[in-house]
Amino acid sequence: MNILFVADPLEQFQIYKDTTFAMMREAARRGHRLSACEPQQMRWQRGGRVSARVRDIELTGDATDWFVGRQVRNAALADFDAVLMRKDPPFDSEYFYATHLLEQAEREGAQVFNRPRALRDHPEKLAIMEFPQFIGPTLVTREAEDIRRFHADHGDVILKPLDGMGGTGIFRVGPDGMNLGSIIETLNGGGRQSVMVQKFLPEIAEGDKRVLIIGGKPVPYCLARIPQGNEVRGNLAVGGLGVARPLSARDWEIGEALGPILHERGLLLAGVDVIGDCITEINVTSPTCFQEIQQQMGCDVAALFIDALEAAVKR
Structure with a gap:
């Protein structure tokens, strides 16, 4: 080819x-x-x-x-x-x-x-809302009062812009609500920008897992991006430690449920981010972590991908 x-x-x-x-x-x-x-x-x-x-x-x-x-x-x-x-x-x-x-x-x-229409139809943070059975308490809004009510209900929350990448623009606000008003102003610009608010998942200490789905099937290993020091974000771009490990039973459940759906829509490759038992993002633009998984677990993810590509190309 x-x-x-x-x-x-x-x-x-x-x-x-x-x-x-x-x-x-x-x-x-x-x-x-x-x-x-x-x-x-x-x-x-x-x-x-x-x-x-x-x-x-x-x-x-x-x-x-x-x-x-x-x-x-x-x-x-x-x-x-x-x-x-x-x-x-x-x-x-x-x-x-x-x-x-x-x-x-x-x-x-x-x-x-991945198919261009599928890329447009799956904003990477917003796409998780289609699968409520696999996500934690989550709100998408432009209204400051909605955010305040969500924080009052859940106490410890994460706020993030819908168009962020690599962990940029992510804030944690604890039960004391310290700096919540300032963070809302920073992220939603007086109601001009949508914000995603999620209940904080303490399992982040064990890593933000990247579960790769290729040709509708989950790769058997994931890469857990583990926050370092006082950082709440596990993204490799902000210093997270990448540790490869086998998929858990819940990871398999998520991958096998989402895989056929995403593949049918034209997504040959997707990266589903999982904290604990909950999906936090569905990455479709340029999912990564192939080399880290191969180096640590010996699973040749690139070979799995090219296998799927060769099978998908109509000649």
């Missing part, structure tokens, strides 16, 4: 942990051809097909200069066997527009993973 990766700049990859790199490495090992572009390099001109300025690359095996192929060419996305949308968040207006270009490319015959 000829695979196009729509991703962040290749020069910025930290290949020792990057999941997109792990996908590339496994695809190349199987003899698939690799190309890459950034979302801003896609274009659509009247009367033409969606195309992009792409680079055809080869992996070198070197830890520093890890790829060769600097030559840029113009290519229609529909001419590739598979297009993998791996641009990291934030899901801003430009990401939104990119999904529309990718959806047009689908109409022209491109096979895009």
Whole structure:
């Protein structure tokens, strides 16, 4: 197959942990051809097909200069066997527009993973509300008084913006309500921005688990991101410690319940975040943790993903 990766700049990859790199490495090992572009390099001109300025690359095996192929060419996305949308968040207006270009490319015959419409239809924090049986007490609102009532009911809560990533903008407010008013003002901007409020889950001390779902099936191991020091957030981006472990019975229950639903909607890969027994997010833009799980547990997650990709591509 000829695979196009729509991703962040290749020069910025930290290949020792990057999941997109792990996908590339496994695809190349199987003899698939690799190309890459950034979302801003896609274009659509009247009367033409969606195309992009792409680079055809080869992996070198070197830890520093890890790829060769600097030559840029113009290519229609529909001419590739598979297009993998791996641009990291934030899901801003430009990401939104990119999904529309990718959806047009689908109409022209491109096979895009994850499907562009599915990316738009699954905001990563809000998507959990569809599965109330698997989440803790949660509120999404723009109303400050709603937030205050929720805090009064539950005492210890987490507040977060719907468009945050990597743990940014997450606050914990205890029973004393210290700084609640200031935090509400910061997050919802006088009612202009929606806020998610959740009952604090003390199980975060044992880790925020990333349960990967590939082709509708859960990977047998997860990565628990464990907060360090006085930090309440387990995100690796803010210093959380990543510890791989087998799925618990509850993790399996969640993965097996959500997997077929997400797969049917066009999500070949999803990362479900679980604290204790509760889902907190469903990541669909560019789920990570492949390499950490492989390094610690020996489970080749990238191979599972390329297996699923090869099965999904219609030739």
